[in-house]
Amino acid sequence: MSATVEVEHLRVTFRTGAGLPGRRSGTLTAVNDVSLTIPAGQTLGLVGESGSGKSTLGQAMLRLVPATGRVRIGERDVLSLPRRGLRQLRGEAQIVFQDPYGSLNPRQRIGAILAEPLAVHRLLPPRDRPARVRELLDLVGLRSDLAQRYPHQLSGGQRQRVAIARAIAVNPSFLVLDEPVSALDVSIQAQVLNLLVDLRARLGLTYLFVGHDLAVVRHVSDRIAVMYLGRIVEEAPAGALLTACAHPYTRGLVSALPVADPETERVRERIVLTGDLPSPITPPPGCGFHPRCWLYTQLGQPERCRTDQPVLRVVGPDQSAACHFSRELAASPLGRAPDAPTRRRHVPVPVEGSSG
Ligand SMILES: Nc1ncnc2c1ncn2[C@@H]1O[C@H](COP(=O)(O)OP(=O)(O)OP(=O)(O)O)[C@@H](O)[C@H]1O
Numbered sequence: 297m298s299a300t301v302e303v304e305h306l307r308v309t310f311r312t313g314a315g316l317p318g319r320r321s322g323t324l325t326a327v328n329d330v331s332l333t334i335p336a337g338q339t340l341g342l343v344g345e346s347g348s349g350k351s352t353l354g355q356a357m358l359r360l361v362p363a364t365g366r367v368r369i370g371e372r373d374v375l376s377l378p379r380r381g382l383r384q385l386r387g388e389a390q391i392v393f394q395d396p397y398g399s400l401n402p403r404q405r406i407g408a409i410l411a412e413p414l415a416v417h418r419l420l421p422p423r424d425r426p427a428r429v430r431e432l433l434d435l436v437g438l439r440s441d442l443a444q445r446y447p448h449q450l451s452g453g454q455r456q457r458v459a460i461a462r463a464i465a466v467n468p469s470f471l472v473l474d475e476p477v478s479a480l481d482v483s484i485q486a487q488v489l490n491l492l493v494d495l496r497a498r499l500g501l502t503y504l505f506v507g508h509d510l511a512v513v514r515h516v517s518d519r520i521a522v523m524y525l526g527r528i529v530e531e532a533p534a535g536a537l538l539t540a541c542a543h544p545y546t547r548g549l550v551s552a553l554p555v556a557d558p559e560t561e562r563v564r565e566r567i568v569l570t571g572d573l574p575s576p577i578t579p580p581p582g583c584g585f586h587p588r589c590w591l592y593t594q595l596g597q598p599e600r601c602r603t604d605q606p607v608l609r610v611v612g613p614d615q616s617a618a619c620h621f622s623r624e625l626a627a628s629p630l631g632r633a634p635d636a637p638t639r640r641r642h643v644p645v646p647v648e649g650s651s652g
Pocket residue numbers: 310311312324326344345346347348349350351352353508576
């Protein structure tokens with residue numbers, strides 16, 4: 297049975313440098329005041345570049361890292377569960393990691409790997425477990441004789457199918473899929489994505505799908521949230537995010553997507569995001585994106601961007617964004633900044649050491 301998942305004001309802070317000689321200890325806010333809802337049976341895609349806090353958010357939602365705020369999975373209030381409630385939580389919500397090889401015990405046969413959660417959660421007596429293992433292998437499109445093999449005897453795609461089978465073995469209602477196809481060959485990615493979409497429908501699951509590649513995330517998500525420096529900067533139905541995004545960072549991600557139609561390509565503005573994600577140990581003042589923001593440059597570097605942290609505001613039907621100029625951006629056609637010409641061009645952003 298699927299569950300609605302709700303997150304309110306979630307925050308994850310790590311200590312940094314503690315115990316390292318010559319390094320002062322400090323704190324780093326990896327997830328900063330994040331609120332979101334995933335309706336039962338839907339997929340929320342979570343995109344953002346490496347280090348933006350996606351994995352930490354997914355793990356905090358399952359209480360795999362300490363967090364403050366509120367997380368509800370169905371009827372369960374995750375962060376206030378007593379320790380003894382954690383096993384029930386693991387029976388309701390599971391995670392699939394990027395690297396199936398690292399997450400499967402190399403010394404266990406596949407059959408034992410899949411039988412283990414059935415034993416830990418006391419779901420079935422030992423005599424009934426082999427049949428359930430066969431059923432799980434069948435559900436993820438694997439032959440039952442693979443139960444006798446070890447992880448190293450399987451292909452990357454087969455291993456990820458085993459990791460998915462292990463996650464669904466306990467009949468969860470919610471899965472965090474943390475970059476589940478990023479480590480796979482491109483030719484295999486689509487098969488595993490289709491399997492996940494199929495399983496969601498068959499088993500009535502709710503998904504948080506974490507990915508850095510918008511081209512992948514868009515195919516599986518009902519809604520997409522964009523994360524930057526620990527915060528959600530835009531959230532919208534997948535279609536709206538691709539056609540009318542309202543945050544300059546999202547617009548950069550969308551403009552990098554391949555376009556099949558040459559006419560669209562001709563008028564589309566390619567926005568190149570330069571520079572790296574700032575360190576969350578010393579985040580920039582004001583809007584965390586302003587040092588890399590093409591719109592900030594284009595609008596003559598408005599002071600608000602340097603001083604005020606924009607909050608998520610509603611900018612369209614079911615769409616919200618955290619930029620002081622979101623409404624103007626949402627109203628302008630995709631690929632054009634409010635006052636940009638229609639011809640394709642690169643937005644010049646000064647980069648240290650380059651001639652511009
Ligand atoms: N255990 C930890 N201790 C200290 N800092 C951490 C820890 N885990 C993550 N971080 C930091 O928190 C920030 C967010 O990391 P996170 O892995 O969640 O980002 P991400 O968007 O998932 O990136 P990636 O796709 O590379 O995994 C980063 O600055 C990272 O260095």
